[in-house]
Structures are given as C-alpha cells and as structure tokens.
Amino acid sequence: MKEFLLKYQLIVTIVVGWSLAQIIKTLIILRIEHRFVPERLIGSGGMPSSHSSTVCSLATAAAYLYSINSFEFAISAVLAIIVMHDAMGVRLETGKQAKVLNALLQENPFAWEGEVLENHLKELVGHTPLQVVCGAILGVLVGVVINNLAH
Numbered sequence: 001m002k003e004f005l006l007k008y009q010l011i012v013t014i015v016v017g018w019s020l021a022q023i024i025k026t027l028i029i030l031r032i033e034h035r036f037v038p039e040r041l042i043g044s045g046g047m048p049s050s051h052s053s054t055v056c057s058l059a060t061a062a063a064y065l066y067s068i069n070s071f072e073f074a075i076s077a078v079l080a081i082i083v084m085h086d087a088m089g090v091r092l093e094t095g096k097q098a099k100v101l102n103a104l105l106q107e108n109p110f111a112w113e114g115e116v117l118e119n120h121l122k123e124l125v126g127h128t129p130l131q132v133v134c135g136a137i138l139g140v141l142v143g144v145v146i147n148n149l150a151h
Helices: 002-033 052-066 071-088 090-107 129-148
Strands: none
Touching: 002 052, 002 129, 052 071, 052 129, 071 129
C-alpha cells in the first residue's frame, strides 16, 4: 500500500479529495432531506465544494512532493484560486439565473420552445463562500493525510 501511495501519491490525493467531498455532500443531503439523491455523488454544487477539495488536495500534494517554491506548486495554487473564485462567482450566479428562468418557464411555459422547455435548467451549479472554504479545508486535510501515509 505504501509503495502504491508513493508511486501514485498525486493522483490518489486528487481522487480521494474529490470522492470524499462528493460522499459528504450525499450524506448531508441524506441527513437533511431524509432521502438519497444519487446525483449528489457526481453532481456539482452543494456542501462541501468538490471542486475546491480537488484543487486544494492537488496543491497540497504538489507542495509536499515538489516544495512550495516549485513550478508545480505554483501552477496548482493558481489553478485552485481560479477554480474557487469561479465557483463562488460565475457558477453561483449562473445557478441564481437558472432559478429565475425556471420560475418564468413555469409561469409561462409557451414563451420558449425547444430543449429549454423540455428540460429544467440546473440550479445547483455554484457554491457559497462557506461551501468553498469547507471544500478547501477538506482538500488540504486529504493532502496532508495522504502525504503522511505515503511517507
């Protein structure tokens, strides 16, 4: 197991970071709504941000493997900042706009034709700052734990 982690530490960290966030999201919905929503296992949006968890676990693993002064860490950190900013900005606003459009579609379903009318626009695509921070913390923790297991 230790040999596998040493050889594939970066990819294992990323996969675990994403997977844990998706599982936690699913469990939170199960606890709050008392129903299993399979889409939460792979979907975007919700608590914690799996995007943040993934990119922060990548940056943490890169820091351990290559050092904080490395090119690999710098690229990972910039990617993490862009992804988390986008999740709280553009993607969060997109979800809010979808909610408004869905309400308009329900009020006047004949106003639009085609695929939009047949399919409800996805509203849960972005993240609140709290969801992003929680995902980031989870990602860093995953990176630290896997690095400690590998060494």
